[in-house]
Amino acid sequence: MISYDVVVVGAGVEGSATAYTLAKNGQRVLLLEQFPLPHTRGSSHGQSRITRVAYASDDHYAIMMKESHMLWRKLERESNTSIFENCGYLSAGTPDDPFIKDTITSLRTHGVKHDVISHSELQIKYPMINVPAEAIGVLDHSGGILKANKALYAFQEVFKRHGGTINDGEQVIQIIPGDVITVKTSKSTYQALHVVITVGPWAHKFLSSLGLHLPMKVVRISVHYWKEKWSGQYSMQKFPTFMYGKVYAMPCFEYPGHVKACLHDGPEIDPDDRDAVNTNDVTEAVRKYVSEHLPGLETVPSVTETCIYTMTPDRQFILDNHPEWKNIIIGAGFSGHGYKLAPIVGKVLTELVLNKEPSYDLSRCRIRRFLPPKHQL
Incomplete structure (x- = not known):
């Protein structure tokens, strides 16, 4: 033995x-x-995950993230592998939204470079994003993409x-x-x-x-990729990782000319039978979101993949x-x-x-x- x-x-x-x-x-x-x-x-x-420092109300994770970034960089050096793309992380919401307020507090508390962006500035800087007139943006400069x-x-x-x-x-x-x-x-x-x-x-x-x-609840996440209407509009040079509501989006990275946009939730499943559920309602919810908030994308996903979350209450x-x-x-x-x-x-x-x-x-x-x-x- x-x-x-x-x-x-x-x-x-x-x-x-x-x-x-x-x-x-x-x-x-x-x-x-x-x-x-x-x-x-x-x-x-999969090829990508969002990373950020700001953790809103869960400040203990924000504290961990400061070292986590350094350890990712260390792994890059040890493995001679590019793992992190620093394209930024943009969250949007109303100024009185607890998530936005706590995100700003977290970034300030931990001395993370960030910008608070008015709606008019959002329209100029990120014309490929459409959010309500009362919304503002918070850009975490330390955020971006991990090559999973x-x-x-x-x-x-x-x-x-x-x-x-x-x-x-x-x-x-x-x-x-x-x-x-x-x-x-x-x-x-x-x-x-x-x-x-x-x-x-x-x-x-x-x-x-x-x-x-x-x-613990196991849920299936539908990972959708949406094609740009105009090439380059959602490149990493122009579009950061983005979160508004329960949908997150990532710039074109995994598939040329395609944005990854997913609902941060899904139906409960058995991990040994994950395809037994119908996820049409999830796809429809993200389709409506893309149509309204990411108008530079086609409204039918070109590629759909699957991931699994294991959720505690x-x-x-x-x-x-x-x-x-x-x-x-x-x-x-x-x-x-x-x-x-x-x-x-x-x-x-x-x-x-x-x-x-x-x-x-x-x-x-x-x-x-x-x-x-x-x-x-």
Whole structure:
């Protein structure tokens, strides 16, 4: 039986970032993935994700984001890979909108370069955007695009360079807790002093086998790409990443001449049967949005892809030790905003493995918030 210091279950971005950080801290690590890599069945695939520092009311994430940006740049250097495109992040809304007010407060508090843009200035600077006359814009200069697939690959390659092992196409069948944990898979059996569980949409099913029934909802996100009517209008030089209401948009990047615009929500699904739901209403909602607010785009998407969010009720992450078995560490429930924080997730989960004081306040990310009082000791 092969033994490791740590077995990480799930090779999405959070698991890969954790395995990478553990290996750099001298741990002998096995990273297991149930599907052959690369794959498109979870939450970490695709070419792009929005990144920003401002976090409105969730200021603890804004604090994390300042270091996360630096760690992304470090990964770029280590892997010799371009991961971040700094095209800015623009949010729009009325001046009394709590999201806009909190975003401005967050940017000011953390000394992040930004502009508050009046409606008339928005019309001049971004004529390809149409928002109501009472709306203003807030441009976070630190924001932009993370190249998701390249970031994931970079974590995995540097992890292997530090002695890590990745076994893909190998599903974990059972975890037997103990001072030494036994991990049974579809192909072998391993032992480890610690196990980290980062299985994305499969977290609820997986953790149930370890006696944890956490309130996570899995939703399917329809990822639409909309063709420009006039070439170059929505290029990264002219159009930042953009959020207004519950729809976000990204400049032409993945497909030439196409903007990525998606509803930040979707129908609840089983991750093993994600295509069983009808998403026509989602497509129609985004179509209406594009027609009204991004008038330089065609109103029928050229390409539609799929992603999955795993949502907690409070939209906060789960970063914690198992309540009964402290050598089992859990990262889950990233609620559609975890990708840009992957380097920090990897850092704090590593600290939990090594029994170090976490670098950040994890009180809002602890499992006990979902447990009955008798389990909160």
